[in-house]
Amino acid sequence: MTKRHVPKQPDLILGPLPVELIWRTVGIELETESVVLTRGAQAHAAKRHPTEYPVLLPHVASVIADPLYIGDDAKNPGKIELISRVTAAQSFVLVAVNLERDARGQYHVASFYPVSEVKVQTRRFKGFLKITRKS
Numbered sequence: 001m002t003k004r005h006v007p008k009q010p011d012l013i014l015g016p017l018p019v020e021l022i023w024r025t026v027g028i029e030l031e032t033e034s035v036v037l038t039r040g041a042q043a044h045a046a047k048r049h050p051t052e053y054p055v056l057l058p059h060v061a062s063v064i065a066d067p068l069y070i071g072d073d074a075k076n077p078g079k080i081e082l083i084s085r086v087t088a089a090q091s092f093v094l095v096a097v098n099l100e101r102d103a104r105g106q107y108h109v110a111s112f113y114p115v116s117e118v119k120v121q122t123r124r125f126k127g128f129l130k131i132t133r134k135s
Helices: 019-026 039-048 053-065 117-125
Strands: 012-016 034-037 069-072 079-086 091-098 107-115 129-131
Touching: 012 053, 019 069, 019 129, 039 053, 039 107, 053 079, 053 091, 053 107, 069 117, 079 107, 091 117, 117 129
Parallel strands: 034 107
Antiparallel strands: 012 034, 069 079, 069 129, 079 091, 091 107
């Protein structure tokens, strides 16, 4: 039996992390740099969320660029959560970003997946998520 070769996905550069917005909202000071979604993170997300992955992938960059909520992930130190409503997914989408930059200075997406409105509101009520301060 011949093993089928599946082409590897390239790393995706998703644009700059919105550091000013993060600073104003949750008080974390970061350097302006790009966020990358590595092929490994893509494979992880596709494996963990196989039906949602193709729907969410086109929206990850827009969630990063313009989040509705930002949270300091207390359960996973060193990560920040960016959340927005994505109509195509019929839910909110959470993008977790590692705050430690790589050798190139880039931030990495750790994971992304849909979250319910109930979970978003519960986390807001507990103080884990903040509405972004656009100005």
